[in-house]
Amino acid sequence: MGFKVAEIQPTPNPNALKFVLNCTISDQPTSFLDPAAAEDHPLASRLFAIGGVASLLFLGDFVTVNKTPESDWAVIKRSVRKALAED
Numbered sequence: 001m002g003f004k005v006a007e008i009q010p011t012p013n014p015n016a017l018k019f020v021l022n023c024t025i026s027d028q029p030t031s032f033l034d035p036a037a038a039e040d041h042p043l044a045s046r047l048f049a050i051g052g053v054a055s056l057l058f059l060g061d062f063v064t065v066n067k068t069p070e071s072d073w074a075v076i077k078r079s080v081r082k083a084l085a086e087d
Contacts, residue, residue, distance in 0.1 A: 002085040008077060015054070016066045017073065019080060026058035046086065050079040 003025060009018040031037075033055050038044035044056055047063075052071025057064040063084070067076055 005081050005084060011064065013066070015069055016064055017077070019063045019065060019084065021061045021063065021084065024061050025063060026060070028059075030058040032056040032058075043083070046083045047080060050076060050083065052076050053080075 004022040005019050006022050007020040009020060011018055030041075032041065032044045032048070035045070035048040038048050038056070044058070047053055047056055047065065052067045053065060053076065054068050055066040063080075065076065065080055067073065
């Protein structure tokens with residue numbers, strides 16, 4: 001069934017966006033600081049497969065995605081929406 005992105009919110013960090021979802025993704029803060037930390041988590045692994053994704057935070061009804069400074073948000077946003085919908 002997956003998750004639907006209800007809204008994308010900016011953060012104080014220009015390299016981070018908050019993807020607000022239609023339902024809870026995690027009751028506890030769950031951080032993935034690199035792809036190795038996500039190897040046992042299929043959704044986080046799928047998000048790290050997106051070029052430019054540097055780290056992730058799952059909490060409540062949102063996912064915060066941090067990107068590398070040179071990466072393009074337009075490409076990442078489309079890919080994150082698709083990856084979340086596939087879950």
